[in-house]
């Protein structure tokens with residue numbers, strides 16, 4: 668979650684895929700993340716990674732961890748032979764980590780899923796110094812890693828870019844950089860799904876998510892129709908805080924003018940330690956995260972399987 672939000676700044680069309688066209692054998696999709704969600708988010712938010720400030724040794728270690736995960740699940744690097752997309756964050760060298768899941772079709776269409784890895788680093792606060800950023804945003808990175816693992820077992824019509832961003836807390840710097848670079852490389856993007864803060868359930872609806880910029884596309888209609896339930900809901904904080912412009916989805920909207928949303932379950936009331944040293948693993952609801960990750964995986968699989976179209980609303 669970018670600092671702007673803390674400061675309180677400003678800031679039906681349906682998919683063509685019918686139920687019968689979906690996967691014949693639903694068991695093909697296994698949501699086998701239960702054993703490792705806790706492990707991943709605990710590691711990412713550990714003191715060892717020193718609050719993951721861009722340019723720090725802790726952030727470098729966290730980046731190496733993500734790279735080794737990408738490698739382990741067999742993700743291809745997006746650019747040349749490396750997952751690293753170098754970007755300067757306030758003069759410090761840092762990296763977006765970008766992999767790709769190839770398609771089963773000659774069509775040149777991409778979607779992007781992402782989450783920011785960076786956080787606030789270390790500052791003196793009583794006896795604790797590490798801003799662990801467990802909810803913000805080790806939780807979202809964990810979701811993307813787990814989802815990528817499942818998606819990479821399949822091939823769809825569209826390719827999937829998997830991006831773990833740097834520099835979000837410094838002003839969406841990593842996402843801005845990647846959006847420009849993809850555009851420059853003529854990569855055609857259809858839509859973007861970003862994850863930010865999914866560590867605790869929404870007070871209004873514990874098993875659901877909300878998206879930023881709810882009104883800006885038919886994403887919720889398409890997804891809820893595919894899932895045959897309301898998984899994506901509207902939360903008033905989206906409108907009150909202008910969240911659409913406050914996370915890594917936004918640079919892709921600006922660059923491409925495509926549907927681009929951030930998924931979250933942080934409603935500004937269910938977690939008291941945003942940008943605080945107490946944003947730690949022990950305060951996360953792992954069972955909630957597992958459910959949200961499993962359902963989000965299903966959501967993205969169905970979007971891809973049905974080759975669904977998401978359309979902007981102006």
Ligand SMILES: [Zn+2]
Nearest residue numbers: 668669803836
């Ligand atoms: Zn934040």
